[in-house]
Amino acid sequence: MPAPTPGIGLAVSTVIFALRPNETGEPSVWLPLVRRIRDPYLHRWALPGGPVSVDESLETSARRNLLETTGLQPTYLEQLYAFGDVDRSPTTRLVSIVYWALVRPEEAERVSLGENVRWFPADDLPDLAFDHNLIVEYALWRLRTKMEYSRIAHAFLGEQFTLAELRGVHEAVLQKPLDPANFRRQMESSGAVEPTGEVVSGGRHRPPKLYRYAGAVELVDAGPLTARVVAAAAQHPPISRDDGPAEPRVAESAPALQEDHR
Amino acid sequence: MPAPTPGIGLAVSTVIFALRPNETGEPSVWLPLVRRIRDPYLHRWALPGGPVSVDESLETSARRNLLETTGLQPTYLEQLYAFGDVDRSPTTRLVSIVYWALVRPEEAERVSLGENVRWFPADDLPDLAFDHNLIVEYALWRLRTKMEYSRIAHAFLGEQFTLAELRGVHEAVLQKPLDPANFRRQMESSGAVEPTGEVVSGGRHRPPKLYRYAGAVELVDAGPLTARVVAAAAQHPPISRDDGPAEPRVAESAPALQEDHR
DNA sequence: TCAAAAGTGTTGGAAGTACACCCATGT
DNA sequence: ACATGGGTGTACTTCCAACACTTTTGA
Numbered sequence: 001m002p003a004p005t006p007g008i009g010l011a012v013s014t015v016i017f018a019l020r021p022n023e024t025g026e027p028s029v030w031l032p033l034v035r036r037i038r039d040p041y042l043h044r045w046a047l048p049g050g051p052v053s054v055d056e057s058l059e060t061s062a063r064r065n066l067l068e069t070t071g072l073q074p075t076y077l078e079q080l081y082a083f084g085d086v087d088r089s090p091t092t093r094l095v096s097i098v099y100w101a102l103v104r105p106e107e108a109e110r111v112s113l114g115e116n117v118r119w120f121p122a123d124d125l126p127d128l129a130f131d132h133n134l135i136v137e138y139a140l141w142r143l144r145t146k147m148e149y150s151r152i153a154h155a156f157l158g159e160q161f162t163l164a165e166l167r168g169v170h171e172a173v174l175q176k177p178l179d180p181a182n183f184r185r186q187m188e189s190s191g192a193v194e195p196t197g198e199v200v201s202g203g204r205h206r207p208p209k210l211y212r213y214a215g216a217v218e219l220v221d222a223g224p225l226t227a228r229v230v231a232a233a234a235q236h237p238p239i240s241r242d243d244g245p246a247e248p249r250v251a252e253s254a255p256a257l258q259e260d261h262r
Numbered sequence: 263m264p265a266p267t268p269g270i271g272l273a274v275s276t277v278i279f280a281l282r283p284n285e286t287g288e289p290s291v292w293l294p295l296v297r298r299i300r301d302p303y304l305h306r307w308a309l310p311g312g313p314v315s316v317d318e319s320l321e322t323s324a325r326r327n328l329l330e331t332t333g334l335q336p337t338y339l340e341q342l343y344a345f346g347d348v349d350r351s352p353t354t355r356l357v358s359i360v361y362w363a364l365v366r367p368e369e370a371e372r373v374s375l376g377e378n379v380r381w382f383p384a385d386d387l388p389d390l391a392f393d394h395n396l397i398v399e400y401a402l403w404r405l406r407t408k409m410e411y412s413r414i415a416h417a418f419l420g421e422q423f424t425l426a427e428l429r430g431v432h433e434a435v436l437q438k439p440l441d442p443a444n445f446r447r448q449m450e451s452s453g454a455v456e457p458t459g460e461v462v463s464g465g466r467h468r469p470p471k472l473y474r475y476a477g478a479v480e481l482v483d484a485g486p487l488t489a490r491v492v493a494a495a496a497q498h499p500p501i502s503r504d505d506g507p508a509e510p511r512v513a514e515s516a517p518a519l520q521e522d523h524r
Numbered sequence: 525t526c527a528a529a530a531g532t533g534t535t536g537g538a539a540g541t542a543c544a545c546c547c548a549t550g551t
Numbered sequence: 552a553c554a555t556g557g558g559t560g561t562a563c564t565t566c567c568a569a570c571a572c573t574t575t576t577g578a
Contacts, residue, residue, distance in 0.1 A: 007316040008272055008314060008316055010270055010272055052270060052346070052357070054270055054348075054355045055348060056348065057346055057347050057348055058344060058346035058347075058357070079343065079344060081341065081487070082341060082344045082359045084314070084319055084320035084359065085319045085320075086316075086317060093316045095314070097344045097346065097357075134486060134487075138486045138487050141486050162557090163557085163558095164556075164557080179541070179543085180556085180557080180558085181542090181543085181558075181559075181560090182540070182541065182542085184557090184558070184559090185540095185559095186539095186540085189539095201549080201550095202549095202550090203549075203550080203555080203556075203557095204549065204550040204554075204555060205548075205550075205554085205555045205556040206547060206548035206549055206556065206557045206558075207548075207549065208556080208557055208558090209557085209558095224396060224399035224400040225343075424530090425531095426529080426530080441567095441568070441570085442529085442530080442531085443533090443569090443570085444567070444568065446530090446531070446532095447532095447567095448567085463576080463577095464576095465528085465529075465530095465577080466528065466529085466576065466577035466578060467527080467528045467529035467530065467575075467577075468529060468531075468574060468575035468576050469530080469575075469576065470529080470530060470531090471530085471531095
């Protein structure tokens with residue numbers, strides 16, 4: 001009965017962010033793009049993505065595509081927005097469900113670079129295919145605003161990290177320096193992190209403590225979509241996050257997948 | 263990428279919110295649902311919606327469907343989320359781009375009620391078709407959290423309003439009383455509202471000043487997509503809040519276009 | 525006059541900002 | 552010893568919640 005909508009292509013694309021050193025050695029936000037090998041926009045750089053199969057959910061489709069095109073398995077994945085303007089593709093009508101993802105630097109370096117996949121600094125991109133420049137801009141805006149009120153920064157880091165490293169993530173994303181003392185207190189009082197007991201020696205200064213994310217402080221009560229998300233995530237073992245994409249607003253909860261245009 | 267995906271239906275649905283008095287006379291959040299007139303979920307209540315045409319954008323599709331099924335032209339409309347689990351429709355694969363909308367009470371009352379369209383209190387719904395219960399729950403959560411940090415409350419009101427009315431909107435949505443004095447100061451200092459100079463007499467108390475929204479202040483910071491949204495909205499005249507009486511229209515009950523509509 | 529809601533003033537606490545200062549390590 | 556970041560203390564400001572109080576109307 002429900003006839004497939006004729007003439008409209010349905011695709012999933014993903015904006016993948018990772019922190020990498022820029023020219024001056026400072027960490028900044030990068031993303032991998034793939035070169036198109038067919039029309040329209042032949043040879044242009046574009047977000048990784050592809051059509052949705054009938055037997056996979058949107059998120060599953062995003063993960064599969066990421067793995068196939070870039071080899072990446074993100075630590076964080078969230079739906080961003082559905083783009084469906086009639087003229088966004090010159091040849092056919094195309095609706096894209098766009099996700100955004102965060103990956104750790106180590107994993108980012110494993111991405112096989114070549115003619116068809118390359119990293120670009122997030123705020124200095126060439127002309128991309130379709131409306132992908134706008135999409136990246138929006139994803140970047142989302143990353144920055146969300147960093148200010150949630151705890152997604154850890155998705156850029158490994159299991160353990162120093163508070164200086166965590167602060168570095170915030171500084172790189174927000175592009176402004178943060179007061180170490182105040183940042184420390186905020187993190188500690190939020191209950192988001194807990195010390196592992198270990199320290200890092202080797203630097204020529206006082207050895208910093210290592211922290212991990214406190215999964216217990218899980219943003220409780222998370223919003224209505226959380227159950228779905230958690231269940232879905234459980235089917236994707238390689239994600240290894242104690243924490244899931246859950247989403248803390250201050251004392252509040254939030255659905256993990258969400259589209260909050262703040 | 264653009265090859266039309268076969269076997270997947272693409273639809274748009276909308277969660278419409280309005281404030282109406284409940285049993286005890288207090289204003290609370292209600293939404294209109296339409297009764298399904300075909301399988302699957304024949305005769306179940308469902309969100310208004312329908313398939314996307316090849317020649318209309320997602321938002322345009324949402325507006326058209328709203329007008330056709332409920333006669334409503336929302337003062338506020340925003341994309342909520344794309345739902346695409348493989349089993350969300352028992353018969354076919356169905357991906358729905360869901361929007362949420364706010365309408366004014368006066369307009370809400372014009373919705374022609376009947377066998378096929380009826381208002382329901384938002385937190386006391388029957389079993390709906392598809393995953394629509396989850397969707398409404400999520401939309402409600404979004405409405406409530408967004409009310410706390412943005413200025414969408416006016417979308418429930420007319421051109422002019424007293425601060426008590428505006429506070430009433432907040433209280434109804436957030437389901438908790440707010441301090442009149444503090445609420446007043448917050449609104450005034452935010453610059454979101456400005457006095458019109460008029461007052462309302464007739465109550466047996468001091469006549470309250472009327473306010474209007476200060477258009478200069480952005481409704482919500484929607485980030486990079488704002489330009490798109492604003493431009494798109496400009497093509498739909500009757501929607502804006504600060505243009506004239508722009509009055510909406512009679513709502514004739516139409517054959518419910520629904521998700522699986524062909 | 526009184527009731528009721530509009531509107532103002534004041535206070536105390538929580539949370540964010542700036543910055544001085546001590547601590548522990550490698551060289 | 553001293554340079555370097557790790558880590559603590561503290562004063563200042565800003566925002567928010569609570570609530571006492573004054574103002575203006577209709578009855």
